[in-house]
Amino acid sequence: xxxxxxIAKAITRLIQxxxxxxxxxxxxxxxxxxxxxxxxxxxxxxxxxxxxREIRLYPYRYRSFMEEDxxxxxxxxxxxxxxxxxxSWWRFPNHLVIRDLLEAxxxxxxxxxxxxxxxxxxxxxxx
Amino acid sequence: MNTEPELLSKVGSxxxxxxxxxxxxxxxxxxxxxxxxxxxxxxxxLRKKIRGHRSSLSRLLNDFPNTFADVQIExxxxxxxLQSLKPKLGRAQVPSVNSLLEQIEELNRLSALPSKExxxxxxxxxxxxxxxxxxxxxxxxxxxxx
Numbered sequence: 001x002x003x004x005x006x007i008a009k010a011i012t013r014l015i016q017x018x019x020x021x022x023x024x025x026x027x028x029x030x031x032x033x034x035x036x037x038x039x040x041x042x043x044x045x046x047x048x049x050x051x052x053r054e055i056r057l058y059p060y061r062y063r064s065f066m067e068e069d070x071x072x073x074x075x076x077x078x079x080x081x082x083x084x085x086x087x088s089w090w091r092f093p094n095h096l097v098i099r100d101l102l103e104a105x106x107x108x109x110x111x112x113x114x115x116x117x118x119x120x121x122x123x124x125x126x127x
Numbered sequence: 128m129n130t131e132p133e134l135l136s137k138v139g140s141x142x143x144x145x146x147x148x149x150x151x152x153x154x155x156x157x158x159x160x161x162x163x164x165x166x167x168x169x170x171x172x173l174r175k176k177i178r179g180h181r182s183s184l185s186r187l188l189n190d191f192p193n194t195f196a197d198v199q200i201e202x203x204x205x206x207x208x209l210q211s212l213k214p215k216l217g218r219a220q221v222p223s224v225n226s227l228l229e230q231i232e233e234l235n236r237l238s239a240l241p242s243k244e245x246x247x248x249x250x251x252x253x254x255x256x257x258x259x260x261x262x263x264x265x266x267x268x269x270x271x272x273x
Contacts, residue, residue: 005258012251019188020243096178097254100185107189116190 011097018104023048025105046105054082057105077102166215167267173212174260180205181253191243198246206231223256
């Protein structure tokens with residue numbers, strides 16, 4: 001299997017464990033080191049631990065320049081793995097499944113399914 | 128010693144056999160060009176569709192089994208697009224598509240609610256197929272430059 005395939009498979013495993021509730025993610029405001037030295041805007045960071053390693057996931061926005069003063073916003077999602085001391089971070093290569101992981105993480109951390117279940121259980125629904 | 132008519136007859140026979148070989152070679156080449164043209168024309172659209180199925184399945188799996196009915200519909204749509212993709216592919220990608228088609232057919236035969244795992248396996252195989260299609264698309268770009 002190619003390196004890209006191995007990485008896609010690993011990220012897919014993270015998605016499955018998130019969907020199954022085995023991997024618990026915590027949402028927080030970004031620390032300074034997330035965007036340090038990079039021209040990006042990060043609003044929230046999701047972190048979890050697996051095999052004693054910290055993993056963090058965050059959506060970000062950056063300016064994409066067409067000309068010197070003409071630019072537009074683009075967005076991306078970064079998935080990073082910390083070393084054992086939690087000091088240096090390695091970023092996974094950009095892959096579309098990282099967006100699927102973000103959606104799974106947001107679904108779980110926001111508690112969408114519980115919210116919908118609660119709404120549907122309310123007795124005074126007119127239909 | 129050969130007489131002139133015999134010699135001409137032999138040359139004619141050799142030429143007709145050579146003509147047959149050339150005709151066969153041209154037939155194979157034309158088929159390849161036709162397949163390659165069809166593939167190049169349809170690949171971006173089919174890749175987009177596979178990407179859409181992969182993304183939808185992922186979203187639906189977040190709330191599985193509540194979304195089981197939607198998963199089944201998505202899998203049927205995906206099955207139709209994979210069948211359309213299969214004849215346009217090279218030999219290397221066909222086993223991946225066949226495996227996906229079989230998995231989806233098996234899931235569609237189930238009347239009871241399956242566990243999440245077989246659907247997650249389909250999702251993973253779609254991710255891997257998407258990677259193969261991306262590589263193939265890059266190869267085609269380079270081949271067309273040669």
